[in-house]
Structure formats: structure tokens, C-alpha cells
Amino acid sequence: NAGVTQTPKFQVLKTGQSMTLQCAQDMNHNSMYWYRQDPGMGLRLIYYSASEGTTDKGEVPNGYNVSRLNKREFSLRLESAAPSQTSVYFCASRLDVAKNIQYFGAGTRLSVL
Amino acid sequence: ELKVEQNPLFLSMQEGKNYTIYCNYSTTSDRLYWYRQDPGKSLESLFVLLSNGAVKQEGRLMASLDTKARLSTLHITAAVHDLSATYFCAVDFSGAGSYQLTFGKGTKLSVIP
Numbered sequence: 001n002a003g004v005t006q007t008p009k010f011q012v013l014k015t016g017q018s019m020t021l022q023c024a025q026d027m028n029h030n031s032m033y034w035y036r037q038d039p040g041m042g043l044r045l046i047y048y049s050a051s052e053g054t055t056d057k058g059e060v061p062n063g064y065n066v067s068r069l070n071k072r073e074f075s076l077r078l079e080s081a082a083p084s085q086t087s088v089y090f091c092a093s094r095l096d097v098a099k100n101i102q103y104f105g106a107g108t109r110l111s112v113l
Numbered sequence: 114e115l116k117v118e119q120n121p122l123f124l125s126m127q128e129g130k131n132y133t134i135y136c137n138y139s140t141t142s143d144r145l146y147w148y149r150q151d152p153g154k155s156l157e158s159l160f161v162l163l164s165n166g167a168v169k170q171e172g173r174l175m176a177s178l179d180t181k182a183r184l185s186t187l188h189i190t191a192a193v194h195d196l197s198a199t200y201f202c203a204v205d206f207s208g209a210g211s212y213q214l215t216f217g218k219g220t221k222l223s224v225i226p
Binding site: 040041042043044048058102103104107 | 155157201
């Protein structure tokens with residue numbers, strides 16, 4: 001049971017570099033989400049995709065872009081990484097947008113130097 | 114804007130004791146979730162509360178929801194060391210026709226032998 005798979009698990013970037021975080025789910029879920037987790041801040045929503053073909057901004061979208069490649073995959077791109085983007089990033093999915101559990105991936109630990 | 118407040122944020126308790134974690138939220142919602150996170154790990158769903166008066170129990174943990182008071186509680190009975198983790202509540206909030214989870218900042222629980 002793979003569930004939600006994120007790659008990579010760890011990444012170190014220099015300021016200004018770009019990278020894409022990958023997320024895939026095998027539960028046939030319609031909705032997918034990207035969060036960042038910082039100490040003492042809980043989880044904050046970056047972007048989400050309510051269904052294939054749609055994406056919307058969350059609470060902290062600045063500096064990020066997303067692509068819902070297909071129903072399974074939802075990627076997060078940092079075009080020009082900044083130290084403020086050092087964080088743990090979690091991808092999540094759920095069957096539909098309401099009244100369903102969100103299932104989380106293992107996370108990507110990103111450091112921007 | 115939906116705000117979700119947990120208290121306490123840090124909790125150190127002895128094995129065998131009882132305690133309650135509180136989750137208050139600022140906007141009407143009838144969907145609340147509790148998650149557990151172990152250090153360096155992902156989030157694991159504990160409870161889904163979908164209506165006023167809902168009560169769910171699993172082992173030494175019991176969660177309840179009072180939508181009129183906009184309050185959920187997570188009660189710990191006779192704590193054991195294995196319950197040491199960070200616990201998050203999350204509230205479903207409808208914005209622009211789509212539901213998003215807003216998380217509290219988490220309660221870090223340490224159970225001391």
C-alpha cells in the first residue's frame with residue numbers, strides 16, 4: 001500500500017536554484033494538497049487541486065507554482081529558492097474536497113542555504 | 114479567515130495521568146480531524162468528527178466535537194509513554210466553493226515514566 005509518495009525525501013539547495021517536488025497517490029483520490037510545516041506554525045496550505053485540471057492558492061502560495069499533471073500526480077515547483085523556504089513539505093490527498101480524511105506523504109525536508 | 118487554536122502547545126505529563134487537549138476554531142464548521150505526528154514522521158489520522166456531539170474513542174484517546182461552542186477536545190486517559198507525539202486538530206473550512214483544512218499549531222505531548 002504505497003498511498004502518497006513524495007520525492008525526494010531530503011534536498012539542499014543554494015539560494016536562487018530551482019527544483020520540483022514530486023507527489024503521487026495511488027488511491028484514486030480527486031483532491032491533492034501541498035503544505036509546509038515550520039516549527040511552531042503547524043501546517044500551512046500552499047496550493048491545492050480540488051480535482052484534475054484545477055489548482056488554487058492556499059494560505060502561503062508566494063514563491064511556489066504547482067502542476068496537476070494527471071489524477072495521480074501533483075508537483076510543487078520552487079523557481080528561485082530562498083532561505084525562507086527552508087521547511088518540511090508535505091503532500092496530501094483525499095477522495096473529495098469535503099468530509100474525507102486527508103492522507104499525507106512522508107514529507108520532503110528542504111534546506112535553502 | 115478561519116483560526117484554529119490549540120492549547121496547551123506543550124504538555125508534559127506523568128504516565129497514568131489524565132489530561133485534555135483543547136481545539137477552538139473561529140468559524141462555523143461541522144468537520145474536524147485529529148492527527149498524530151511522531152518526530153520526523155508524517156501525519157497519521159486519528160479521528161474524524163463530522164457532526165455536533167460526535168464522540169470517537171480509540172484506546173486511551175477520546176475525541177469530541179461541540180459545533181455550537183466551536184470546540185473539540187482530545188482526552189487522554191491513563192497516559193503511557195507511547196502516546197508521546199505532537200497532536201494536531203484540523204478544521205474543514207469552505208472557501209470559494211472548496212473545502213480546505215486549517216490546522217492548529219499542534220500540542221507536543223511528552224509522557225514521562
